[in-house]
Amino acid sequence: MEVDWEVEIGGDAPLIDASWDGLVDLHSAPEFAAQLPESRQFPALAHALVQLNSEVSPVWTSKCDAWIPEVFDADELDAQRGEGNCALSCYIDLLPRSQRTWSSTDHAVAKCRAICGRLRAVPLRCCRADLILRQAYIAPDRNGFGVTAYLTACGSTPDLARATLESALGALVSAILPVPGPATATSKLQ
Secondary structure, eight states: OEEEEEEEOSTTOOOEETTOTTOOOTTTOGGGGGGSHHHHHSHHHHHHHHHHTSTTOSEEEEEEEEEOOSOOOGGGGTOOTTSOSEEEEEEEEEEESSTTTTOSHHHHHHHHHHHHHHHHTSOOOSEEEEEEEEEEEEETTEEEEEEEEEEEEEESSHHHHHHHHHHHHHHHHHHHSOOSSGGGGSOSOO
16 A cells, blocks of 8 residues: 655644534444545445544544545556546544643654554555644643544546545554454554
């Protein structure tokens, strides 16, 4: 899977605002994930949101979207000729569940690199993930860092692009959630 990360902090860089008026607390009410307009457009997003907001997840989500990109570079998605006819994109804002997680820029960068390393190991073509580390307004008394995860996939048909994006979302969730079994208490993001 094609993957990259970057830091966008300070100046006019976007800020993740977890206190926005339309926030749906999917940790407390996971059943609402399927009712989000973005999830109705792209149902696999609902499944990823439920997992990312689960009890075992080291993160929670504050915003997401799905769309058909007007412009994309099929070469950046590791697509071969004919596989770049159609594309689908989504993003998810991820925030740490613990105040100690991502406590400094260096710590947050290390976590982004670790997630990217796990995603690069996934043998999936025609897609990419870009993780953008941003400052986050988490609550009135809590600022910190968050990550906006952008995923884009392409295919020769809209259905193939959708299926690849579903696989890319699954890979992102697997790269973030704790390893099942005896190591479950140890999060990949903490």
